Amino acid sequence: MAVWKASAPGFIMGIVSILIFSQALLMEGQSIVDPSSGSFFPALISFIMFGTSLWTIYQSNKSRRSASDLSSEEVDESELEEDREPFSKKDYTFILLYFAIVVLFVLLLPLLSFFPAAFIFLAASMLYLRNVSWKLNIAVSVVSVTVIFFLFSEFFNIVFP
DSSP states (O other): OHHHHHHHHHHHHHHHHHHHHHHHHHSTTOOTTOTTSTTHHHHHHHHHHHHHHHHHHHHHHHHHHHHHHHHHSOOOHHHHHHHHOSSOHHHHHHHHHHHHHHHHHHHHHHHHOHHHHHHHHHHHHHHHHSOOOHHHHHHHHHHHHHHHHHIIIIISOOOOO
16 A cells, blocks of 8 residues: 555556557547657657656655665654655645646637637746746746747747637
C-alpha cells in the first residue's frame, strides 16, 4: 500500500500519457512520425510525459527505500513521515484546482475564441500560482497574448479561427 501511495502521481501521469498517445494514434489521416502532422506533438508530449512518469515512480520508490533505511537507525518519527509522504492533501488540492483552470480554458475556447480565452487563462493562472499584483498580471497576460498573436499570425502565417 505504501508503494502505491508514494508512486500514485507517477502512475496517474503514466495513464494520462497513454491516453494522450492513444488519441494521437486515432487522429485520421495523421502520422505520429511526421513533424508536420497534427498528431506528432501530442505523441511527442505523451512520450515525454511517460518518461517523466517512470522517473517520478523511480524517485518516489528511491526516497521510500532511503526512508526505510533511516528507520532502522534512530531517527525522529516526524522526519520519517515527511519522507514517506511526497505530496500532502493540500498539494493534491492545489494540483486539481489548477487542472480545473486548464479544463475551463479548453471549455472557453469554442465560446470566446483563442485570444480572450488565453488572456483569461493566463490571468487566472498567474493569480492562482503566484501572488502578484493585478497590474503586473494584466500586463503579462496582454503582452503574452500579443506576442502569441504576432508570432503565429505574422511569422508562421497561421490564421486563427
